[in-house]
Amino acid sequence: MRIPRIHHPELLSVGQDVALCEDAANHVGRVLRMSAGHALQLFDGSNQVFEAEIVQADKKSVRVKVLSASLDNRESPLNLHLGQVMSRGEKMEFTIQKAVELGVNVITPLFSERCGVKLDAERLNKKLGQWQKIAIAACEQCGRNSVPEVRPAMDLEKWCTEEDDSLKLNLHPRASASINTLPQPVERVRLLIGPEGGLTADEIAMTARHQFTDILLGPRVLRTETTALTAITALQVRFGDLG
Known part of the structure; x- marks a missing residue:
């Protein structure tokens, strides 16, 4: 299964344990029905991507641990x-x-x-x-x-x-x-x-x-x-x- 990409509205750092926002948690928990141990890719608007793992998930909330970060600039020069x-x-x-x-x-x-x-x-x-x-x-x-x-x-x-x-x-x-x-x-x-x-x-x-x-x-x-x-x-x- 393709690893879902999820936007996080606040800046992230490696090692963080963060709760996904309501819309993202609903998508991950209710729509995709993902659970603890599944992988996610997060981005926070800083042109970085963050590999993360779900540590807790239910129909109301999802928490993930940020495992790594890398620069991934896909912006046009224009x-x-x-x-x-x-x-x-x-x-x-x-x-x-x-x-x-x-x-x-x-x-x-x-x-x-x-x-x-x-x-x-x-x-x-x-x-x-x-x-x-x-x-x-x-x-x-x-x-x-x-x-x-x-x-x-x-x-x-x-x-x-x-x-x-x-x-x-x-x-x-x-x-x-x-x-x-x-x-x-x-x-x-x-x-x-x-x-x-x-x-x-x-x-x-x-x-x-x-x-x-x-x-x-x-x-x-x-x-x-x-x-x-x-x-x-x-x-x-x-x-x-x-x-």
Whole structure:
């Protein structure tokens, strides 16, 4: 059986005896039905992996002993910050999951004029917690040992005005530049993906004032979740660690 990879929210050290968090304990104890003596692999966001052994397990709690640690850096040399105007339902969850698998470092959910998501503060906070859990689960699955941050949702213009020395890119169906025409090298990118209906003319003009470069992916119009993953993949191929 493949050794499960489990995220631990606090820094680990060899020799520690630690209790898994509630979600991890539920997965290990209830779903996988693992018991004392079984092996786990833990990661804590420090780009290390920790071999561990279960010392106690039941349906409510799981304790493990950390046996060894090793550095396992699977991060891309390209630092990617995705600004994604929120999409409805499972589309946003899908985008976050796949963006993490493709190596994005930070994800900021955004509101824009044509954003189709309307949430009050309480529901939005629940969504943010859910999206962060999706990012953690994606790391557990794909082998990343550093968990991307899903930031609190914010207004598009506020995000665009944040000070950042990254190359700023905005996908636009009538742009003349492409990812292949961007000058090398590029180490940091701030990537803006708009809503299904696209950004308004005023929003596009606003991004230009804040030094965003309009780029074109190709001749076909893509859905917002397809656009994000296609752009991230193309950037990782050109400047990162894919291909």
